[in-house]
Amino acid sequence: MKDSGTDSLSEKTGIVQFIAPDGSATGPSFDVSFGIDASHLDRILNSFLSNEEFIPYSFYIQNEEITDSIAATLSQRPQVSTETTIKIDYHPQSQYIVRPVSRCQGSLIGHQESVLGVAFSPDGTGFASCSGDKTLRLWDLTTQTPFKTCEGHNNWVLCLSWSPDGQKIATGDLSGFVFVWNPSNGKPVCKALKLHSKWITSLCWEPLHFNANAERFASGSKDCSIRIWNCRTGSCEQTFTVHTKGITCVKWGGEGFLYSASQDTSIKVWDVSSGALVYSLDGHGHWVNTMALSTEYALRVGSFSFESPSSIEPSYRDRLQQKALENYKRISLGREERLVSGSDDFTLFLWMPKSGNKPIARMVGHQQLVNMVCFSPNQQFIASASFDRSIRIWNGLTGAFICVLRGHVSCVYQICWSPDSRLLVSGSKDSTLKLWDISKRQLRLNLPGHADEVFSVDWSPDGSKVASGSKDRTVKIWHH
Amino acid sequence: MPQGDYIEEHIKEHGHRLDHFERLRKKEAREPHKKSQIVKRTRGMKAKLLNKQNFVDKVQQRKKIAALSQKKVDRRMEQPLVEGSVPPYLLDRQAASSAKVLSNTIKEKRKEKAGKWEVPLPKVRPVADEETFKVIYTGKRKKKQWKRMVTKVTFVGDGFTRKPPKYERFIRPMGLRFKKAHVTHPELKATFCLDIIGVKKNPQSSLYSSLGVITKGTIIEVNVSEFGLVTNTGKVVWGKYAQVTNNPENDGCINAVLLV
Structure with missing residues (x-):
């Protein structure tokens, strides 16, 4: 019945109009046969936009993706009238495709305690892991052997963060110390930074396009304060102490703002240059656990780019900065920075901090606390991981619910997008990693191997590898 | 064999004699002299044992003095390593996760x-x-x-x-x-x-x-x-x-x- 309906539809024609991600119309509305598929639409749109290079797009009619022909999608959405102009939303896709990871390439053994954090360098060549055994370990990814062990902390090393130029790593520990390391020789860059009185929860570097030297970073701590450090001088430049409970997450946005989420249920927006509190984003009813920025991928990779790889000598600071700004503009698509926050009250909020302290959307659906949220690198989706064992995918622009990914049998701790935004990897308490296909909205692959809870997951920014750190004291590298 | 706590009883009842603490102080002050006399007089195996004991005591004493005179250091530096490390997002949730068991x-x-x-x-x-x-x-x-x-x-x-x-x-x-x-x-x-x-x-x-x-x-x-x-x-x-x-x-x- 349906097939015959599709067949009869595909012989018909109708008027369609392309709608850009920001809601404006692109090109004229035109008459097409409903039998054509997404690849035809791709070609039409590319000629409308007169792109020099062919860019793939994904097309949606009322949030239903066109995978086969327009007729097939219309038969899924019978409420769409074929008599009026049909609006087709399009989203640009990345030109390169990340191959899905499928196997464990190696286990990096060496840590004496649970691995609490793993991170690839912005260019994807370096790799570091921090652990409860008080060390940061640097690994050689090509041979998968230990490269350096950085000792200096006196307690569990809780978090680590690579500077956007890939020349430094900041680490924070349970007793409140912050260290900055040089990944090329494993030596500390400056003396231990000890002003926090409780553990460090989050570290974030200044975007490269503000400061070409990449020497400033922010740290959030359980002692309710946020500090901005300069690792060249080894001093604390600014301290923000307005929060009344521990800080859970700090993000340094690409527009000069610093965002801090706290257990006192608020998110504060700070202007770093003046040190003033710009907004307080209130709305959550319980601890705010996590935040994500729409531009996070651009801020992370800094001057590195995988669509046109060209290595710039790190000493040419101004060129680095220029490239980083170019990258930021390209990846952010000129859109205003959005912030999504996840909380213990099981909800997420989508904010646009530059234009006010009113949320765009309140996203409900999770049945347990939200532990991590993540924007896809192309800003089209938001993924949220929750202790209710599910991952939910939301529209990155409007915050509308798209789908729920179920499969884990225990709390989902961490998630990470692939750089092409087509895949998502999640690490869970049930000791597995799972790879999700976003276009099909289903589990792509199950990656068992760890003997205990997976605490941290990271997808290398060049898309080639996934790393996971677990309570079983190993780091595993996953490869396609 | 002690036949009871009659001495303690007596002290409780009547207190110390008036010069008790003075005598005690003097006795303690004489202690090194007495010790040195003993050290001088002992010979052979007993002297060896005694010397060894004295040496050990001295080392302990020195260590104690060194520890007392050490500058006040950041106490956070000496925290012992606690097993069972967890990432920051689980630190405040210890109570909930303590009910978890290892699946071996x-x-x-x-x-x-x-x-x-x-x-x-x-x-x-x-x-x-x-x-x-x-x-x-x-x-x-x-x-x-x-x-x-x-x-x-x-x-x-x-x-x-x-x-x-x-x-x-x-x-x-x-x-x-x-x-x-x-x-x-x-x-x-x-x-x-x-x-x-x-x-x-x-x-x-x-x-x-x-x-x-x-x-x-x-x-x-x-x-x-x-x-x-x-x-x-x-x-x-x-x-x-x-x-x-x-x-x-x-x-x-x-x-x-x-x-x-």
Whole structure:
């Protein structure tokens, strides 16, 4: 019945109009046969936009993706009238495709305690892991052997963060110390930074396009304060102490703002240059656990780019900065920075901090606390991981619910997008990693191997590898 | 031999003599002189031992002085390493996650292969067959003696159907059939009422295991799916072994301790 309906539809024609991600119309509305598929639409749109290079797009009619022909999608959405102009939303896709990871390439053994954090360098060549055994370990990814062990902390090393130029790593520990390391020789860059009185929860570097030297970073701590450090001088430049409970997450946005989420249920927006509190984003009813920025991928990779790889000598600071700004503009698509926050009250909020302290959307659906949220690198989706064992995918622009990914049998701790935004990897308490296909909205692959809870997951920014750190004291590298 | 605390009693009643503390101070002050006299006078092996003792004392003293005179250091630097590190997002959730248990199925499998468990009750009192099986006299003249009734607690699976009475050698009375056990988790120190899945092994004999007889020391398999344990492939563990710690036939309930 349906097939015959599709067949009869595909012989018909109708008027369609392309709608850009920001809601404006692109090109004229035109008459097409409903039998054509997404690849035809791709070609039409590319000629409308007169792109020099062919860019793939994904097309949606009322949030239903066109995978086969327009007729097939219309038969899924019978409420769409074929008599009026049909609006087709399009989203640009990345030109390169990340191959899905499928196997464990190696286990990096060496840590004496649970691995609490793993991170690839912005260019994807370096790799570091921090652990409860008080060390940061640097690994050689090509041979998968230990490269350096950085000792200096006196307690569990809780978090680590690579500077956007890939020349430094900041680490924070349970007793409140912050260290900055040089990944090329494993030596500390400056003396231990000890002003926090409780553990460090989050570290974030200044975007490269503000400061070409990449020497400033922010740290959030359980002692309710946020500090901005300069690792060249080894001093604390600014301290923000307005929060009344521990800080859970700090993000340094690409527009000069610093965002801090706290257990006192608020998110504060700070202007770093003046040190003033710009907004307080209130709305959550319980601890705010996590935040994500729409531009996070651009801020992370800094001057590195995988669509046109060209290595710039790190000493040419101004060129680095220029490239980083170019990258930021390209990846952010000129859109205003959005912030999504996840909380213990099981909800997420989508904010646009530059234009006010009113949320765009309140996203409900999770049945347990939200532990991590993540924007896809192309800003089209938001993924949220929750202790209710599910991952939910939301529209990155409007915050509308798209789908729920179920499969884990225990709390989902961490998630990470692939750089092409087509895949998502999640690490869970049930000791597995799972790879999700976003276009099909289903589990792509199950990656068992760890003997205990997976605490941290990271997808290398060049898309080639996934790393996971677990309570079983190993780091595993996953490869396609 | 001291005959009581009469000295203490006296001091309590009358106090010290007036120059007690003065005398005590002087005695302590004379101590080094006295010691040196002894050191001077001792010879041979005793001198060696004494010297060694003095040396050790001196070292201790020096160490103590060094420790006292050390500058005040950042106390955070000396925190001992605590096991069980967790990422920052779980630090405030310790209370909730302490109820979690390690799933060490690998260990359990290895033990199973060896056919032995390290169990809380390694030895059990042997139970005679006569005690467990009551002879039932059958036949028209009640002279046949091949039928037995189990007088201990048994576990009978859901799918079990009795054989026709003519062929039924062992009768397991309904009143002594159990489906649930009170299982204590040794690490959590908590007890749960769990479904029994099967009788893994009765140490008395294999016949008892196959009949599902539960006596003290029997290893039973219980349904632990509500604990939320997972294997390393990410599947939920639902069966785990437990050892019976009481005499169910006397108590009317089964108490067991989980083997982890």
